[in-house]
Each structure stands twice: as structure tokens, then as C-alpha cells.
Amino acid sequence: MAEMPSPWVTALAQFDDAADRLHLDDALRQILRSCKRELTVHFPVRLDDGSTTVFRGHRVQHNVVLGPAKGGIRYHPAVDLDEVKALAMWMTWKCAVAKIPYGGAKGGVAVDPKKLSDRELENLTRRYATEIALLIGPQEDIPAPDMGTDAHVMAWIMDTYSMHRGYSVAGVVTGKPLSIGGTLGRLEATGRGLLYVAQEAAGQGLTPLAGASVAIQGFGNVGGVAARLLAAEGCRVVAMSDSSGGVYNERGLDAEALHRFRQEGGKLAQAPGGDHLSNEELLCLPVDILIPAAMEGQISAANASQVRAKIILEGANGPLTPEADSILAERGIVVIPDILANAGGVVVSYFEWVQDIQSFFWEEDEINERLRRVMVRAFAEVKSLADERHVTLREAATMRGVQRVAEATLVRGIYP
Numbered sequence: 001m002a003e004m005p006s007p008w009v010t011a012l013a014q015f016d017d018a019a020d021r022l023h024l025d026d027a028l029r030q031i032l033r034s035c036k037r038e039l040t041v042h043f044p045v046r047l048d049d050g051s052t053t054v055f056r057g058h059r060v061q062h063n064v065v066l067g068p069a070k071g072g073i074r075y076h077p078a079v080d081l082d083e084v085k086a087l088a089m090w091m092t093w094k095c096a097v098a099k100i101p102y103g104g105a106k107g108g109v110a111v112d113p114k115k116l117s118d119r120e121l122e123n124l125t126r127r128y129a130t131e132i133a134l135l136i137g138p139q140e141d142i143p144a145p146d147m148g149t150d151a152h153v154m155a156w157i158m159d160t161y162s163m164h165r166g167y168s169v170a171g172v173v174t175g176k177p178l179s180i181g182g183t184l185g186r187l188e189a190t191g192r193g194l195l196y197v198a199q200e201a202a203g204q205g206l207t208p209l210a211g212a213s214v215a216i217q218g219f220g221n222v223g224g225v226a227a228r229l230l231a232a233e234g235c236r237v238v239a240m241s242d243s244s245g246g247v248y249n250e251r252g253l254d255a256e257a258l259h260r261f262r263q264e265g266g267k268l269a270q271a272p273g274g275d276h277l278s279n280e281e282l283l284c285l286p287v288d289i290l291i292p293a294a295m296e297g298q299i300s301a302a303n304a305s306q307v308r309a310k311i312i313l314e315g316a317n318g319p320l321t322p323e324a325d326s327i328l329a330e331r332g333i334v335v336i337p338d339i340l341a342n343a344g345g346v347v348v349s350y351f352e353w354v355q356d357i358q359s360f361f362w363e364e365d366e367i368n369e370r371l372r373r374v375m376v377r378a379f380a381e382v383k384s385l386a387d388e389r390h391v392t393l394r395e396a397a398t399m400r401g402v403q404r405v406a407e408a409t410l411v412r413g414i415y416p
Helices: 007-022 026-033 081-098 118-131 151-165 189-203 223-232 255-263 322-330 344-358 364-389 393-412
Strands: 037-046 052-063 069-076 103-110 141-145 213-217 236-242 245-248 275-277 289-292 311-313 334-336
Touching: 007 026, 007 081, 007 322, 007 393, 026 393, 037 081, 037 118, 052 081, 052 118, 069 081, 069 151, 069 344, 081 103, 081 344, 081 364, 081 393, 103 141, 118 151, 141 151, 141 344, 189 223, 189 311, 189 334, 189 344, 189 364, 213 223, 223 236, 223 255, 223 289, 236 255, 322 334, 334 393, 344 364, 364 393
Parallel strands: 069 103, 069 141, 213 236, 213 289, 289 311, 311 334
Antiparallel strands: 037 052, 052 103, 236 245, 245 275
């Protein structure tokens, strides 16, 4: 596969297109194009063998006009500042599309967490949390899990921050364990949000769910949960993959069995139940719904012409390049964009934060119903704008997000 374009270049291209359609003036474009804060830290971590390694991390706040910054923390060897900036910008639009009072942020450390012991991972996390502590806080910037991080990592960050303050601050992160202020439904939230959006798309006649063939690239909390929920709705999940590769069976795979297989340490490239294939091959299968739920830039000008899905439901952030978007639109393939499709995670993170602040917690069915209402409303608004302006769903979603942040910027004015 050709070299992937910079996610930041992709994010800016999407913003510029929306700004053109909204006729934003140059001053407003400059404000919304810029990240408010970009923090890069280099910090030492003592490893189990007694040696010390210096790691590089980032925390970026793109925009905080609508509320505190919100965004995940990613542990991956490819993390760099451009990727984190792009993810922060997408979070700004995503929160605005969902109408939740957050701005966009993102963080990350360039590290392969699979190569660290639990003790080393904790040491790295606590030191990174200390380095970015001058930016984060329950009213300032609220991290959450992302690729390579989980609830336990959030617990270490929450504890580190709390130790510095001298009292427990549950609301400094979301995606925490239930025992320290986490919320029911958070682990499944992004995948469940994808389900709700798919149901709305089916209701709009885009594709029926019953019997629909589905291929999913990425089998983490997003792809794995989406696979099980869509299968329960009557979809035929025919292909799934993780970083090792994937498995394909035209008749359908047992999503629950593959989930257990992965929990026991198995790799989908070696999973039973079908033929094995690469991540690149999975993207080109003839399916009704394709869910790229792994990394950015997976579908580009190099392979967009080979994609044979009817609908692409973006579980990952930025899995398509602008060139791929254009090719797919010309071919009549519907793309339900990341800032709409995978917003379930940040919506339930918002619910967790609200519960932490008020020290009153909701039942899981209430959380899922609140999430459903938010996703249904967001989809309806984006679909209505797309139909009204004769644009793609991505163009409509980006326009909606940018417009809300632009309006808030104009209303607040520029200080001083």
C-alpha cells in the first residue's frame, strides 16, 4: 500500500471544504484551523531490567469554545504530533455534531504498550500524566481511553492527578473502572453508537440490516463490540480482522466465539471458522457494510476504486483520505463519517463526567436510551442537511460541526 497521507493534512482538507461551503471569513478560518495548545513532552521511564528509556508524548487542545477539551490518549509506536492534532480537530467537530458541551483534544505516547510489562506501563502512564497535568482537569481537559489504552490506564491517570491534588478527582478522566466513578455502558458505547447509526441508515432506506453482510477491520472495543451487536440484529458478519490479519467466511462468522478466541490471546489471522486474509484484502470484499475500525488512512486513492461495499460506517477516526472520499462518492458508495458514526464513545464519556460531577449514577438502560436519542438526533440533522445541500454525509457532518463552533466563537467574541 502507498504511503498514507498525514492525518493533519486530511483534517485540514475536510475543514477547508466545510469552510468554503459555509463562506467563513478569513479570520474565523484562521481561528478554527489552529490548535489552541500543543504540548510535547519527553520523559524518562525506568524499565524492569534497571535501564531507562526516554519516551515522547503529546497533548493537544484544538478548540475549547463549547466547553472543556475532551479526547482520548493513544499508546502506539506511530503516534506523532500531526496525528494528535488531527484527532483533536476531529474531536471538536464530533462533539459539536453530537451537541455535547465539549471542545476537542487528544493525547498520545509513541510506544508499543504490548512490549511493556504491567509495571512499566504503569510507570510510563503515571509519568506521562504528571507531565500533562498542567493541562488536564475536570473543567479543563478530560482524557479517555483510545487505541492502546484502557480503563486501567485511566485509573492510573486519575490516581496520579488526585495524588497531586490531595483528594480524589473522579471527573478528570472518563472510561474509568466502575469502582472509581466509571459508568455503565462506556466500554460498549462506540460500538453501540455504530449500531444506532446503522439502524437509522436502514430506516432511511440506505441498506436493510436483516441479513446484511458486514466486514469489520479492527477488533478492539469498537469493532469487536459492533460485530456482536450487529450480529444480534440479524447481520451476517462475514469478515473480521485485527493487526495480525483477518478471517473471512461468506456464510458468516461467530462473533461471540471470535471474541472469546481473542480474549484467550488468539490472533484473528489464525482464527478458525473461515479463510484467512490481510487487512488490505478485507477492505475490498463485496459486502453491504464495511466498518474500518482500526487506523487512519486505510482507504486512499490507492485502493478506493477496489472497495465493493455499499455503505462504509467509519468506526475509526479518519480511515478515509479526501481522495478516497471523492472516488467513493463518484461510485455511489455511501460513507457515514467518523464524527457522526463513532460519536457514541464521547457521548457516554460525557454522561460519565456528568455523573461524576453530580455524584449520582444512572442505570445502564437509561444510559443506552440517552445515547440512542443523541445518535438518532445527530444522524437526522446531518442527513437533513446533506439532502438539503446535495452534499455527502461527511460534508454535511463537517459543516454542522464547524458551523456550531463558528457560531459560538462569534457569539463569545475575541478576548481582549
